[in-house]
Amino acid sequence: MSAQAHPPVVLYDTTLRDGSQSEDVLFSAEDKLRIAKRLDALGLDYIEGGWPGANPKDDDFFRQAKQLKLQKSRITAFGSTRRAGSKVEEDQVIKGLLGSGAQVITVFGKSWDLHVSRALGIPLAQNLELIFDTIRYLKRHVDEVFYDAEHFFDGYRRNPEYARQTLQAAYEGGADALVLCDTNGGTMVEDLRRMIGEVTDLGAPLGIHCHNDCELAVANSLAAVEAGVTHIQGTINGIGERCGNANLISIIPNLKFKMQRSLTLDDEDLTQLTAVSRFVNEMANRPTQKNQPYVGVSAFAHKGGIHVSAVLKDASTYEHISPDLVGNQQRVLVSEQAGRSNLIYKLEELGIEGVDAKDPRLTELLLDVKELEHQGYQFDGADASFQLRVWKALGELPNYFELLGFRVIDERRVRKDGQHPMGAEATVKMRVAGESVHLVAEGAGPVDALHKALSKALRRDYPMVTELKLEDFKVRILGNRKGTEATVRVLIEWYDGRCRWGTVGVSDHIIAASYDAMVEAVKYKLFKDKVKPV
Numbered sequence: 001m002s003a004q005a006h007p008p009v010v011l012y013d014t015t016l017r018d019g020s021q022s023e024d025v026l027f028s029a030e031d032k033l034r035i036a037k038r039l040d041a042l043g044l045d046y047i048e049g050g051w052p053g054a055n056p057k058d059d060d061f062f063r064q065a066k067q068l069k070l071q072k073s074r075i076t077a078f079g080s081t082r083r084a085g086s087k088v089e090e091d092q093v094i095k096g097l098l099g100s101g102a103q104v105i106t107v108f109g110k111s112w113d114l115h116v117s118r119a120l121g122i123p124l125a126q127n128l129e130l131i132f133d134t135i136r137y138l139k140r141h142v143d144e145v146f147y148d149a150e151h152f153f154d155g156y157r158r159n160p161e162y163a164r165q166t167l168q169a170a171y172e173g174g175a176d177a178l179v180l181c182d183t184n185g186g187t188m189v190e191d192l193r194r195m196i197g198e199v200t201d202l203g204a205p206l207g208i209h210c211h212n213d214c215e216l217a218v219a220n221s222l223a224a225v226e227a228g229v230t231h232i233q234g235t236i237n238g239i240g241e242r243c244g245n246a247n248l249i250s251i252i253p254n255l256k257f258k259m260q261r262s263l264t265l266d267d268e269d270l271t272q273l274t275a276v277s278r279f280v281n282e283m284a285n286r287p288t289q290k291n292q293p294y295v296g297v298s299a300f301a302h303k304g305g306i307h308v309s310a311v312l313k314d315a316s317t318y319e320h321i322s323p324d325l326v327g328n329q330q331r332v333l334v335s336e337q338a339g340r341s342n343l344i345y346k347l348e349e350l351g352i353e354g355v356d357a358k359d360p361r362l363t364e365l366l367l368d369v370k371e372l373e374h375q376g377y378q379f380d381g382a383d384a385s386f387q388l389r390v391w392k393a394l395g396e397l398p399n400y401f402e403l404l405g406f407r408v409i410d411e412r413r414v415r416k417d418g419q420h421p422m423g424a425e426a427t428v429k430m431r432v433a434g435e436s437v438h439l440v441a442e443g444a445g446p447v448d449a450l451h452k453a454l455s456k457a458l459r460r461d462y463p464m465v466t467e468l469k470l471e472d473f474k475v476r477i478l479g480n481r482k483g484t485e486a487t488v489r490v491l492i493e494w495y496d497g498r499c500r501w502g503t504v505g506v507s508d509h510i511i512a513a514s515y516d517a518m519v520e521a522v523k524y525k526l527f528k529d530k531v532k533p534v
C-alpha cells in the first residue's frame with residue numbers, strides 16, 4: 001500500500017517524562033527545554049514535558065515552556081486520573097495538569113482489574129468513574145486529551161471485558177486517542193496484534209505505548225501500526241523506566257522507509273536523526289551505543305574484507321539503507337578481518353590516490369596490521385596510529401626524532417598533615433636534530449610526568465607539541481589470563497585545540513603502552529601539521 005493509502009501516524013515523544021524515569025537519567029529544566037526545542041526542530045507531533053505538580057523541576061519546565069516558540073510540536077502535560085475520594089475539580093493532580101498551561105493533556109488510568117483492586121484499592125466500577133469524569137472535565141478545558149490505558153495488555157489478557165470497559169469510559173469521556181500501554185513490557189508481538197484487533201471496533205483512534213522488557217518495544221509498536229494504531233509513543237534512544245521505552249529513533253525510519261507510512265516528518269527531517277540521538281545522549285550523560293541501529297557509529301561500519309570489497313562496488317550489498325538518509329555515514333574499519341579493499345578505502349579517505357591494490361607496500365601494511373591486531377592492537381579507536389603506519393609504509397613519514405629510552409619513578413610522600421599525595425618523575429632520552437637530549441619532569445602521576453618530559457625534550461625544535469592535551473585514557477587487559485602480568489592495551493584520545501585523534505599502545509607494562517601511544521600522538525601531530533623535520 002502507498003503512504004497515501006494509510007492514515008498518517010502521529011509521533012508522540014515521552015523522553016522528557018518516561019525517559020526521565022530511566023535509572024541514571026536526570027534532566028534539568030534547562031536540559032528539558034533544550035531537548036524540546038530540538039525535538040520540535042525534528043518535527044515530532046507531541047512532546048510530553050513531564051508531570052506538573054510532581055516536582056518543582058517539571059513545574060519550572062511548564063512555566064518556561066510557555067515562552068518556547070515551537071514550530072511543529074505541541075507540548076503535553078502528563079498525570080493520572082483523579083484520586084478516588086476527591087472531586088475532579090478539586091483534585092490536586094487535575095489542578096496541576098490544568099495549571100501547567102498545556103493545551104494537550106495525557107492522563108493514565110487503570111485498565112487491569114488487579115491494579116484497581118490492589119494498587120488503588122477501589123471497586124472496579126468506581127475506577128470507570130475516575131476515568132470518565134477526569135477525561136470529560138479535562139476535555140472541557142483543553143484542546144486535546146489522550147488516555148494512556150496503563151497495563152492494557154496485561155489487563156486484557158486476564159479480564160478482557162473489564163479492560164474494554166475502561167477504554168469505553170475514556171472514549172465516552174471524550175478522549176482523542178486511547179493509547180494502549182504495554183506497561184510491563186512483557187507482551188509478545190502476536191498477542192499484542194490480536195488484542196489490538198479485538199478493540200478496533202470501538203471506533204476510537206488508537207495509540208500504542210510499549211516498554212522494552214522483552215526487547216520487543218519497537219517490534220510491538222510497528223505491529224500495532226499494522227493492526228490499525230495511528231499514534232505511537234516512544235522516547236529518543238529508547239530511554240525510560242526499567243529497560244526503557246520504544247525507541248523513536250528506530251521507529252521513525254522503519255515507518256518511513258520500510259513501511260511507507262506517512263508522517264509529519266519529511267525526508268529532510270529524517271536526516272537529523274543521528275544528530276538528535278547523539279544530542280539527547282549528551283543531555284542524558286549517556287554514552288552513545290556504537291551498535292545502535294540507524295544512528296550508531298557502527299551502524300554502517302564495515303569490518304570484514306569481503307563486505308568492504310562488495311560495498312566499494314555497490315553500497316547496497318551490505319547496507320539496508322543509505323546512511324545519509326538518517327544523517328549517518330559509512331565507515332570502513334581496518335583490522336585483522338581486513339582485506340586490501342579496506343586499505344584502499346582508508347587510503348582514499350586520507351586523500352592518497354593511485355596506490356595499486358597489488359602494490360607490495362600495501363601487502364606489507366596489511367600483514368603488519370594483522371600481526372599488530374593479533375598482539376592486541378586495535379585501530380578502530382586509534383585512527384592516528386593507523387595513519388602513521390600507512391605513511392610509514394608508503395615511505396612518507398619523516399624521522400622527526402629518535403627515542404633512546406625513558407624511566408619513571410613513582411613516589412608516595414607522607415606529609416606532616418597526614419596526607420600522602422602521589423607524585424612521579426620521568427626522564428626521557430632521545431636524539432633530536434642530531435643532538436642527544438636528556439630531560440626530566442615531575443607530574444601528578446607517571447603518564448603526566450612522561451608527557452611533560454616528552455614535551456620538554458621536543459619543544460625547542462618542535463614548539464607545537466606543547467599544544468597536545470590528553471582528553472581520554474582507556475586501559476584494557478587483553479585476555480591472556482596472566483593476572484597482573486597481563487598485556488594491556490592503552491587507547492588515548494588527544495586534542496590540540498583544532499583536531500582530535502586517537503592512538504594506541506600495547507605492552508605488558510602499562511607505562512610503556514602509554515608511552516608508545518604518547519609518542520605516536522606527537523608524531524601524528526607533527527605530520528598532520530606538515531612540520532619539516534629538523
Ligand SMILES: CC(=O)SCCNC(=O)CCNC(=O)[C@H](O)C(C)(C)COP(=O)(O)OP(=O)(O)OC[C@H]1O[C@@H](n2cnc3c(N)ncnc32)[C@H](O)[C@@H]1OP(=O)(O)O
Binds near residue numbers: 051053080
Ligand atoms: C506507568 C507510568 O509510568 S505512570 C507514571 C509514573 N511516574 C511517576 O510516578 C513519576 C512522578 N510521580 C511522583 O512524583 C509521585 O509518585 C506523585 C507526586 C505523582 C504522587 O506522590 P504521592 O502522593 O507521594 O503518592 P505515591 O507516589 O506514594 O503513590 C501514588 C498514589 O497514586 C495513586 N494512583 C496510582 N495510579 C493512579 C491513577 N491512575 N489514578 C489515580 N490515582 C492513582 C496510588 O494509588 C497512590 O495513592 P495512595 O498514596 O493513596 O496509595
Ligand SMILES: CC(=O)C(=O)O
Binds near residue numbers: 151
Ligand atoms: C503510561 C505509561 O507510562 C505506561 O503505561 O507505561
